Amino acid sequence: MNKIPNRKAICDVLLKEAETDKDIVVLCSDSRGSASLAPFADTYPEQFVEMGIAEQDLVSVSAGLAHCGKKAFAASPACFLSTRSYEQCKIDVAYSNTNVKLIGISGGISYGALGMSHHSAQDIAAMSAIPNMRVYLPSDRFQTAKLIEALLKDEKPAYIRVGRNPVEDIYTEDNCPFEMDKATVLAEGTDAAIIACGEMVRPAYEAAKLLEKDGIHATVLDMYCVKPLDKEAIVKAASNAKVVVTAEEHAPYGGLGSMVSQVVGAECPRKVLNIALPDAPVVSGTSQEVFDYYGMNAEGIAKTVKDALK
Structure with a gap:
């Protein structure tokens, strides 16, 4: 770890x-x-x-x-x-x-x-x-x-x-694809597109692995560049998916989910679901405890995708 x-x-x-x-x-x-x-x-x-x-x-x-x-x-x-x-x-x-x-x-x-x-x-x-x-x-x-x-x-x-605590590595020193202001594709699939930023990227990637076991294939975008937003990557991922799910450590208004919804709605209409913190003071606990409580973990993201595909 x-x-x-x-x-x-x-x-x-x-x-x-x-x-x-x-x-x-x-x-x-x-x-x-x-x-x-x-x-x-x-x-x-x-x-x-x-x-x-x-x-x-x-x-x-x-x-x-x-x-x-x-x-x-x-x-x-x-x-x-x-x-x-x-x-x-x-x-x-x-x-x-x-x-x-x-x-x-x-x-x-x-x-x-x-x-x-x-x-x-x-x-x-x-x-x-x-x-x-x-x-x-x-x-x-x-x-x-x-x-x-x-x-x-x-x-x-x-x-x-950036957050306060260490987060599990997604990349390695020798394998960290990076292009300024361009999202990184971590996985590709045609059932769903999961777009995440910051500390939500790791659980989004793990959610895709869980979905794979159930025969659901998801594209995962590491949208580290929230502004400027990589609209091209969003449109490509959404166009090839049945549903789009965003994940962010942020309020439900005005963040990544809102931005992605604007792009998808204008360019390639699909159902967009936003996983975020509630519009209320959050419960007390460590970051992981709070994420688990609100379903902002791999299991919660995977469940949101599966429910949307029903």
Whole structure:
């Protein structure tokens, strides 16, 4: 079982690249520990800025540094970064089109028992609604590393959401297909299309394996690039399927499910079912306990597909 969280994969890439790229600067809001960025702060103190618990300042200062030619990576809990500093993300980063990469750590329900105040079940919808803002939810540590490497090569704003805990590997270091802003096809089938992002990709992939045992063949898309959305991949998968099921660690409104429904409805009408968190404060527990409770696991996804095909 993998013990390396996606947030550490981000730090590892930044540590390596900062050896030769002194324009990389990392900013935190009293979150270097929870962001796994303490090694970066220790190794490159002159390229690290601790803002304290001041998320709005975190984003504005990052934008200012970007205007000076720096490659700014601003890390803060996703629940605060996507709400408390929303105006700064909208104006200072996106409207000004600055080279700031916003890293939302401990996304979704990672904080478990801390409840709704610390959950970020709205960030996909909120960040995707901002013009010029790209939104990414990498599914494992290898894809996270590939994404950060790619983002270091461009100068456009982006929001990256990662969870708090390690997730089981989907890819390997030697086999991690990655194309910027293109979904990865993990399995192919003509009965159903399962489209997932972030931590829901693994259970979606496992659900396809369970369905295979029952003679149901599903296409599985790792839609790490929520915005820009890979519409071509969605249309291709949906066109070859009888039903489309989306899975996301997000509220049922405005997220991946809503986006996929718009595309499918316009291009190749099919039944679309969205597996997501409820429109209510979620129950307390670990991420896996919450996922199990709401059927956001391999068994739950497989059941949704089978029920839709009846």
